[in-house]
Amino acid sequence: MDLSNKVAVVTGSGQGLGLAYAKDLARHGAAVVINDVNHATADAAVAEITAAGGRAVAVVAPVGSTETAQKLVAGAIDAFGRLDVMVTNAGILRDKVLWKMTDEDFDAVVGVHLRGTFTCVRxxxxxxxxxxxxxxxxxxxxxxxxxGNFGQTNYSGAKAGIVGMVRTWAMELQRAGITANAVCPVAVTAMTETVPLFAPYIEKMKETGELPPIIRHEVGMGTPDDAAGIVSFLASDEAADITGQTFSIGGDRLALWSHPELTATAFHDGGFTADDIAAQWPIVFADRIESVGEKFPEELTAQ
Structure with missing residues (x-):
């Protein structure tokens, strides 16, 4: 796959998943703008890519504001003359259960993930x-x-909002030949190391360098590098007709998420009163209730 005619911005790409995306794009020939809030981290990422024969520059700024979005696009234009790909990866966590989450916890996460995606894409x-x-x-x-995920009101809300925006952008941008897609990666990063369910497997991976099949296949979790291929593919000319989609990738698994659809429907002439709904509920809806949270193999949850 040849991306040598492409210039990409990858936000939050100094380390972790973002760096994996940037390195894979560069490996396929794209010029890359690295973004991080830390100068040393950003410079190290640029050095790693250029040492491997790639092209990269750094823009050090916190994602969220319009000013940073403008700096990122200007960085691509100044260094490489154009922009072809925007990968919005930057993010932070402030995990707490709802009743302990502060306004600052909520605003910080939504500001980077949701607002940052909006400003950079715009x-x-x-x-x-x-x-x-x-x-x-x-x-x-x-x-x-x-x-959904326990303790992540801010993060879950922001990430759901991103997918909603992508569906809208796919409609708005189609005539201009601009595609918009979402990727939901699952990888061993600083963000997942603290999850108790995965902690023993991640600790063992640090010793052996490997994750067991139940994690790579069934859970679909692997290294950041395992999640990078879908980004390079969606950046390529091969994906010119793919838009408005949400992908899941991790470990040995690639999947496509469905869009929300109506799963049960009832009709009542003149509309529904509360009593009408109570009458219809056990007949039409009760056995169609959707679950929440991720589903994991019993072998993991039983431990």
Whole structure:
């Protein structure tokens, strides 16, 4: 796959998943703008990519504001002359249960994930439309946004919002040849190391370098590098007709998420009173209740 004619911005790409995306894009020939809040981390990422023969520059700034979004796009234009791909990966966590989550906890996470995705994509789309030859939006979501996750009101809400925006952008941008897709990666990172269910497997991986099949296959969790291929694919000309989709990738598993659909429907002339709903509930809806949270193999949850 040849991306040598592409220029990509990857937010939050100094380390972890973002760095894996940037390295894979560069390995396929794309020029990459690295973004991080730490100068040393960003410079190290650039050095790693250029040492491997790739092209990269750094823009050090916290994602969220329009000013940072403008700096990122300008960084691509100044260094490489154009912009073709915007990968919105930057994120933080402030995990707490609802009744302990502060306004600051909520606003910080939503500001980076949801607002940061919005501002960076808006700025990229302005440049794409000016250039007139399409573009690629790849927004990083999470299974937490699809299924919910305990202690992550802010994160789950932001990630669900990202997928909702992607569906809207797919409609708004199609005539301009700009695709918009979401990717929900599952990988061993600083964000997942603290999950008790995975902790023993991650600790063992640090010793052996490997994860067992139940984690790689059934859970679909692997290394950041395992999640990078879908980003390079969606950035490529091969994916020109794919838009408005949400992918899951991790370990040895690649999957496509469904969009929400009506699963049970009832009708009542004149509309529904509360009593009408109570009468219809056990007949039409009771056995169609959807579950919440991620589903994991019993072998893991029984421990």
């Amino acid at each position: 700025e990229a789309v302005l440049k794409f439309r000016e250039q007139g030859d399409g573009g690629r939006i790849i927004a990083i979501g999470s299974p937490a946004g699809q299924r």
